[in-house]
Amino acid sequence: MTLRKYWKALWAVVWKDLAAELRSRELLSSMLVFALLVILIFNFALELNIQAQKAVTAGVLWVTFAFAGTLGLNRSMASEKDRGCLDGLLLAPVDRSAIYFGKVIANLMFMLIVEAIVLPVYAFLYQVNLFNPGLLLVIVLGSIGYAVVGTLLAAMAVQVRTRDILLPILLFPLVVPLLIAAVKASNGYLQGFALPEILPWLNLILVYDVIFIAIAFMTFDFIVEE
Amino acid sequence: MIKVRNLIKRYGPKTVLKDLNFDVKQGEFVALLGPNGAGKTTLLRVLSSLSRPARGEVQIAGFQLPGQASQVRDRLGVLSHQPLLYGDLTAEENLWFFGRMYDIDHLHDRSSQVLELVGLSKRRKDLVRTFSRGMQQRLAIGRAVLHQPQVMLFDEPHTGLDQDACAMLDAIMREIANQGRTVVMTSHDLSRAADLATRFDVISRGKIVASGTKSELGVGNLLQFYRDSLSEVRAE
Amino acid sequence: MNTDKPRLLTFLDVLSGMLLTSAVLMVFLYAPVERTMGAVQKVFYFHVSTAWVGMLGFLAAAVVGVLYLTTRKIKWDLAGYAAVEISLVFFLIAIISGSIWARPTWNTWWTWDPRLTTAAIVELIYAAYLLLRAGVDDPARRARFSAVYAVFGFFSVPLTFIAIRLLRTIHPVVMGGSNPGGEGSFSMVAPMKQTFFFSLFAFSVIFIDLFWHRIRLEKVTSKIEELRIQLMD
Numbered sequence: 001m002t003l004r005k006y007w008k009a010l011w012a013v014v015w016k017d018l019a020a021e022l023r024s025r026e027l028l029s030s031m032l033v034f035a036l037l038v039i040l041i042f043n044f045a046l047e048l049n050i051q052a053q054k055a056v057t058a059g060v061l062w063v064t065f066a067f068a069g070t071l072g073l074n075r076s077m078a079s080e081k082d083r084g085c086l087d088g089l090l091l092a093p094v095d096r097s098a099i100y101f102g103k104v105i106a107n108l109m110f111m112l113i114v115e116a117i118v119l120p121v122y123a124f125l126y127q128v129n130l131f132n133p134g135l136l137l138v139i140v141l142g143s144i145g146y147a148v149v150g151t152l153l154a155a156m157a158v159q160v161r162t163r164d165i166l167l168p169i170l171l172f173p174l175v176v177p178l179l180i181a182a183v184k185a186s187n188g189y190l191q192g193f194a195l196p197e198i199l200p201w202l203n204l205i206l207v208y209d210v211i212f213i214a215i216a217f218m219t220f221d222f223i224v225e226e
Numbered sequence: 227m228i229k230v231r232n233l234i235k236r237y238g239p240k241t242v243l244k245d246l247n248f249d250v251k252q253g254e255f256v257a258l259l260g261p262n263g264a265g266k267t268t269l270l271r272v273l274s275s276l277s278r279p280a281r282g283e284v285q286i287a288g289f290q291l292p293g294q295a296s297q298v299r300d301r302l303g304v305l306s307h308q309p310l311l312y313g314d315l316t317a318e319e320n321l322w323f324f325g326r327m328y329d330i331d332h333l334h335d336r337s338s339q340v341l342e343l344v345g346l347s348k349r350r351k352d353l354v355r356t357f358s359r360g361m362q363q364r365l366a367i368g369r370a371v372l373h374q375p376q377v378m379l380f381d382e383p384h385t386g387l388d389q390d391a392c393a394m395l396d397a398i399m400r401e402i403a404n405q406g407r408t409v410v411m412t413s414h415d416l417s418r419a420a421d422l423a424t425r426f427d428v429i430s431r432g433k434i435v436a437s438g439t440k441s442e443l444g445v446g447n448l449l450q451f452y453r454d455s456l457s458e459v460r461a462e
Numbered sequence: 463m464n465t466d467k468p469r470l471l472t473f474l475d476v477l478s479g480m481l482l483t484s485a486v487l488m489v490f491l492y493a494p495v496e497r498t499m500g501a502v503q504k505v506f507y508f509h510v511s512t513a514w515v516g517m518l519g520f521l522a523a524a525v526v527g528v529l530y531l532t533t534r535k536i537k538w539d540l541a542g543y544a545a546v547e548i549s550l551v552f553f554l555i556a557i558i559s560g561s562i563w564a565r566p567t568w569n570t571w572w573t574w575d576p577r578l579t580t581a582a583i584v585e586l587i588y589a590a591y592l593l594l595r596a597g598v599d600d601p602a603r604r605a606r607f608s609a610v611y612a613v614f615g616f617f618s619v620p621l622t623f624i625a626i627r628l629l630r631t632i633h634p635v636v637m638g639g640s641n642p643g644g645e646g647s648f649s650m651v652a653p654m655k656q657t658f659f660f661s662l663f664a665f666s667v668i669f670i671d672l673f674w675h676r677i678r679l680e681k682v683t684s685k686i687e688e689l690r691i692q693l694m695d
Binding site: 152156173174178181184215219 | 531586617618624
């Protein structure tokens with residue numbers, strides 16, 4: 001199993017997901033509509049003035065991303081399971097982790113695309129400047145962690161009878177530290193806090209990402225075998 | 227080519243394959259027959275490396291499962307009753323994708339060749355979603371031979387196909403088999419099996435209970451052979 | 463399979479009963495009443511013991527999860543399942559007793575401090591684990607999924623704790639107080655220390671007792687299922 005073959009297979013999976021999605025646009029449109037709905041609901045539910053708005057922006061954004069992300073993860077895995085395509089992937093003579101990482105990258109890209117659209121919309125609706133490089137960094141790092149854990153749990157959930165409701169139940173308790181750190185770090189950048197205050201949160205996100213990439217790499221095989 | 231010894235496979239408390247032995251020589255086309263629940267699909271899933279044996283030895287093309295699964299998969303082509311294709315991609319894109327997964331050289335040429343073989347060249351740029359079931363199966367078999375496998379496994383490939391589609395599929399299968407490949411096919415359809423295969427094995431309750439080649443049995447006696455093997459089992 | 467109840471287990475049952483009774487007696491009669499908080503402080507003995515043991519149960523589930531994945535012996539899966547089930551209950555007791563303690567002490571039923579919040583999240587991970595198991599029929603797959611989830615859960619907990627701790631804290635740090643800001647701390651005199659360690663011991667024994675019972679129950683259930691299927695064939 002050479003590195004070249006591994007790499008080729010991994011990116012083949014990414015390409016396949018993106019190409020298929022480009023055709024149907026099912027996933028992205030549902031994630032996007034859902035995200036915008038969530039933001040709208042927050043508007044009514046929280047009834048905030050401009051001041052309070054600043055304090056909760058980070059939280060609202062991340063809750064939105066988390067929920068929309070779950071939708072995407074579910075759909076992405078379901079499309080493999082339903083037509084038995086997962087078997088097709090598993091028959092390929094590559095290490096299973098190539099499939100896993102390919103899926104993670106594809107899911108990550110979907111999340112990033114949705115986030116890239118939600119940010120300007122939110123900025124427009126609430127007259128808030130969100131083009132903050134620090135914020136963007138946090139969003140990328142946080143989304144990576146979310147996609148890593150989410151993809152593996154989605155692969156599990158899709159094989160279980162209670163598939164649709166199970167993914168959020170499995171995912172959210174595990175993703176709490178990531179969300180806390182992401183919200184705090186995002187908030188720090190938005191409110192212009194000094195770097196030393198934001199750093200512990202960034203560190204936590206990085207540690208989370210690294211630990212779970214490692215664990216997922218070691219356990220993915222067990223999820224897909226029979 | 228295929229060697230199975232003392233294979234045991236369980237699903238929870240139920241033992242589906244009980245101490246099964248199975249041998250296939252290179253170039254043979256074996257039709258695996260048997261009633262529902264006998265273990266046909268399970269055996270095929272173990273052979274295709276999708277299922278791990280609980281106990282026993284499985285060797286394909288000289289490589290052991292599950293330890294050398296990667297090498298086995300390289301030489302294996304599988305056709306299931308599900309097409310295993312991506313509806314939102316075109317026919318050729320599907321082949322390109324699987325070709326990349328199998329690291330095939332000169333992919334575009336090879337894909338064109340395969341599309342020609344299965345009679346889908348004219349529909350190459352169409353989304354698989356728009357294909358009839360028969361066309362999907364043909365593309366699926368194209369995907370299965372893309373990487374020139376030595377061993378092919380067909381799991382009830384005629385399911386859901388009308389007569390014409392079956393005939394087309396059979397023609398392709400014959401051509402593939404004639405290139406010296408080893409084939410194991412499970413089937414419910416005795417007449418089609420009789421037509422295609424060179425050997426007939428009957429599986430019942432997780433074990434192979436009978437085996438006979440076409441020349442030994444003679445084509446007309448297949449149904450009788452099948453019934454006899456099963457009634458022996460029931461009598462036990 | 464011999465379904466007679468092993469003598470050791472009966473002994474353990476009796477021992478657990480005795481220990482629990484003794485612990486309760488010690489808590490109410492032997493340990494002195496704490497100066498500032500009064501009688502409600504006594505909840506502390508149950509609260510921390512069950513929390514500690516519950517936490518260890520989680521560690522056990524992760525460890526046997528790894529053991530299952532490497533050896534594929536179904537007994538490890540049984541152990542993990544039993545450990546999580548019992549820990550779920552122990553943690554619930556810990557949370558409820560913590561609540562009882564919090565009310566008179568800080569005038570609130572719930573606080574969003576690191577330990578309590580982490581406990582709530584761990585409880586949710588346990589519940590998710592059980593829901594996951596409920597949805598998978600194939601025992602081998604169920605065992606694999608449970609093992610992987612237990613490992614994931616286990617690694618997420620310290621990170622959760624650190625994250626929340628960075629956020630806030632009012633939970634008393636009773637031993638080795640590294641957080642001077644925590645209210646409701648108190649130092650322990652000797653009889654208290656003895657009572658505490660005794661309760662800890664008692665609850666550990668109770669855990670093992672319940673654990674053993676649970677595993678036996680599961681084994682008998684599997685055997686019945688096996689026999690039923692054999693009969694049907």
